[in-house]
Amino acid sequence: MSPARFDTIVAVGGLVLASACTVAYLAGWGLGEESISSRAGLLAGSALLSAALLSLVLCRMNRNAQLAKRFLDTICEASDANHQVAARDALAALDAGSSWRPLLKRIERTLADRQSRLTDSETTRAAIEVRCRRALADQQRMSDIISSIPEPILVVDGYDDILLSNRSANELLGLDGMQAGRRALDQIERCQRLIALVGELRRYPSHMIRTESIELEDLRGTRRWYNVSVSALAAPRADDPTGVDPSGGVVVVFRDTTALRKVQKQHAEFVSSASHEMKAPLSGIKAYVELLADATDDATREEFVNVINGQAERLHRLVENLLNIARVEAGVVKVSKHAQPLNDILAEAVRVVQPSAELKQIAIAYEPSPLYLGVLVDRDLMLQAAINLLSNSIKYTRPSGKVTVSSRLVGDNVQFDVEDTGVGLSEEDCVKIFDKFYRVAKDKEMAPGTGLGLPLAKYLVEDVHGGRLSVTSKLGVGSRFTITLPMVARGSTLVAAAAHV
Amino acid sequence: MSKRVLLCDDEPYITAAARFKLSQAGYDVECACDGQAGWEAIQRQRPDVLVTDCQMPQMDGLQLIARVRSVAELANLPIFLLTGKGMELPHAELKLRWGLRAVLDKPFSPKELVRHIDEALADQSAAAATP
Secondary structure (H helix, E strand, C coil): CCHHHHHHHHHHHHHHHHHHHHHHHHHCCCCCCCCHHHHHHHHHHHHHHHHHHHHHHHHHHHHHHHHHHHHHHHHHHCCHHHHHHHHHHHHHHCCCCCCHHHHHHHHHHHHHHHHHHHHHHHHHHHHHHHHHHHHHHHHHHHHHHHHHCCCCEEEECCCCEEEEECHHHHHHHCCCCCCCCCCEHHHCCCCHHHHHHHHHHHHCCCCCEEEEEEEEECCCCCEEEEEEEEEECCCECCCCCCCECCCCCEEEEEEECHHHHHHHHHHHHHHHHHHHHHHHHHHHHHHHHHHHHHCCCHHHHHHHHHHHHHHHHHHHHHHHHHHHHHHHHHCCCCCCCEEEEHHHHHHHHHHHHHHHHHHCCCEEEEECCCCCCEEEECHHHHHHHHHHHHHHHHHCCCCCCEEEEEEEEECCEEEEEEEECCCCCCHHHHHHCCCCCCCCCCHHHHCCCCCCHHHHHHHHHHHHCCCEEEEEEECCCEEEEEEEEEECCCCHHHHHHHHHC | CCCEEEEECCCHHHHHHHHHHHHHCCCEEEEECCHHHHHHHHHHCCCCEEEEECCCCCCCHHHHHHHHHCCHHHCCCCEEEEECCHHHCCHHHHHHHHCCCEEEECCCCHHHHHHHHHHHHHHHHHHHHCC
């Protein structure tokens, strides 16, 4: 039985009971002529009972009304998420069958519906926010990527407004100095050619990319070469989605080709220098072959043959040097080290360069150490290094100068010097002469060279033999090249040789 | 009196070979190992012909030629330029600019050089003979 019906029955029961008592009292039925007091007691008892029953019903109704009120209060005050909890609690507390119940149930349903719609929209909002954040992060990342690319990059739209430019582009083209607001292509004063290039790309849309080498001054005022490529921004064409709209924007990329140009120039100069160097002995050979054909006596003929032989030898050495440097570059140098006395190698080197020294009237003083000075080296390669140092000294020493070759023991190392009374080197050149192809500017006039002799010697001493090649020099006084190699004991000759077998 | 030829080249073998051949042909030959020495030799004893290499220490061949041509009395001195530079030098332009007799590529033939010098001197004396 529902509580509401129970209430009604209790209330109606109370009333019927009170009415029955009243009728009984008035009619005097069943009681006869009993005392007035017992009639009054019966009346009062039944009235009391009826009042108690009625007040019970009223109490229950009041409690339900208060619960409903509290529920509505909670709804007014509570946050969205608590509505359903409040409704559920109130419904649980309300007696079933109360007249508030259907109304509250409806309110609860409506609230639940609202709540679920709210949750849906909340989810959608969160999703949108996530996408927004992701898009922002993507954009920031793109912009960071473009900014960190060292090559200057510039994006221009169809109206010549600069849409995007990275740090390098700002620096190179002076975009930072531009007024805030509209940054336009035609405001770039430092590179007029760029404006023309963009124009050409738009005029001849069949060429989707145009490239040109442009010389520009960088921040430090150094002139540098850039390979500038201007390509159409890949925006699909309105009439033909497969085509690209050339009237749209363009992307401009600057590639610094200064270093490449320098290498190319060095290479060209090297080839020119090498072939010039080769022509000298070749000219000698050719001239003397001609003279030889006309020579009448044996003595002259022998002299000519000797010259031809010497020049052929010189040509051979040069080719050997070129080949060695090429091998070094390719990293295919065959090394076979044996323990041997350094002085033997030095004596041989002196013997090889003696003729060219005599030609220039340069005296070579050979001052070997009286000690054994064992070194573990590849004889041919170390000889090459020594010859290169000697030839270099002879080259840059004026006639009647002196070149001294000496060796000594320093601690656990063997050292030998090639000292000359030549033109000397500046401090800066002392470092640079070991760079491949580097030639001291003023020395270019003094003697032809390939700029390979010293770098090769350094490679042979340091990389191949773990030694050290250094130079000290004073301009106008002379230079001293020093090679230091670790010493090996005489006895280790056998060990080293055995190890190699 | 035999004609004087000045040879300027930093390659001793080149000058030696040319000197041998030219001496055989009856020339009086002097050699200089660079442009500076060449210029000093020209001032010391005026040669009838100058043969110079292009790339030399101190003063190179072109600098020497420029200096020679800046002197009025040497305006007609026949000059031969030897060069190992090949295409790097514009031969025709140099010939025209400095009034060179010929630009000879290295390696060159000493015999050829003697023939060139003979011709140059013959032309010069022919020009001198015509009033």
